[in-house]
Amino acid sequence: MTAAFRRIALAVAIxxxxxxxxxxxxxxxxxxxxxxxALNVGVSTRADVTEAIGRPTALGVxxxxxxxxxQSRFRLSGIRPAEEIDREVVAVSFxxxxxxxxxxxxxxxxxxxVALSRRVTDENVQGIGFLQQLFGNLGNFxxxxxxx
Numbered sequence: 001m002t003a004a005f006r007r008i009a010l011a012v013a014i015x016x017x018x019x020x021x022x023x024x025x026x027x028x029x030x031x032x033x034x035x036x037x038a039l040n041v042g043v044s045t046r047a048d049v050t051e052a053i054g055r056p057t058a059l060g061v062x063x064x065x066x067x068x069x070x071q072s073r074f075r076l077s078g079i080r081p082a083e084e085i086d087r088e089v090v091a092v093s094f095x096x097x098x099x100x101x102x103x104x105x106x107x108x109x110x111x112x113x114v115a116l117s118r119r120v121t122d123e124n125v126q127g128i129g130f131l132q133q134l135f136g137n138l139g140n141f142x143x144x145x146x147x148x
Contacts, residue, residue, distance in 0.1 A: 020077070020078050021077075022077045024075055024076075025074045026071065026072070027071070027072045027073075027074065030070070030071040030088045030090050030105075031052075031053035031069060031090060035052055036103055038053075039053070039092070040100070041102065042095075042101070043099060044099060044100040045098050045100075046067075049092055056068055056069055058070065065093060066092070067092045067094075068089055068090070068092075069089065069092075070088075072086065072087045072088075084108070086108060088106070088107050088108070089105070089106040090103070090105050090106075091103070
């Protein structure tokens with residue numbers, strides 16, 4: 001009877017340890033740098049991007065000028081909720097002409113989004129900055145606009 005009890009206790013202990021081990025899951029897709037090297041800033045179109053690295057995980061919210069490829073890695077341990085331990089995002093931006101204007105790679109380090117790599121054209125891709133918008137109209141007022 002004690003030999004059977006020992007076997008059962010050993011089996012319960014092994015199953016208990018196995019239940020506490022972490023399980024890792026990957027979600028999404030991020031193209032490798034070799035595939036991104038096929039994209040030429042200012043030359044490649046949306047069709048070229050689709051052919052080289054596939055359709056994106058997500059599109060821009062307001063327009064389709066940004067394509068986002070997102071990959072996350074989660075750790076599941078026992079009964080605790082899943083914890084995201086790694087995230088990588090590749091953002092491909094397009095100009096008004098439909099060509100690639102920017103390719104950026106972001107990572108998640110210590111809970112903050114960090115730019116890992118960036119390929120940008122020489123001119124300002126995003127337009128004017130916040131401070132330029134804020135202070136751009138100072139001095140551009142005409143008194144005739146306020147008086148009739």
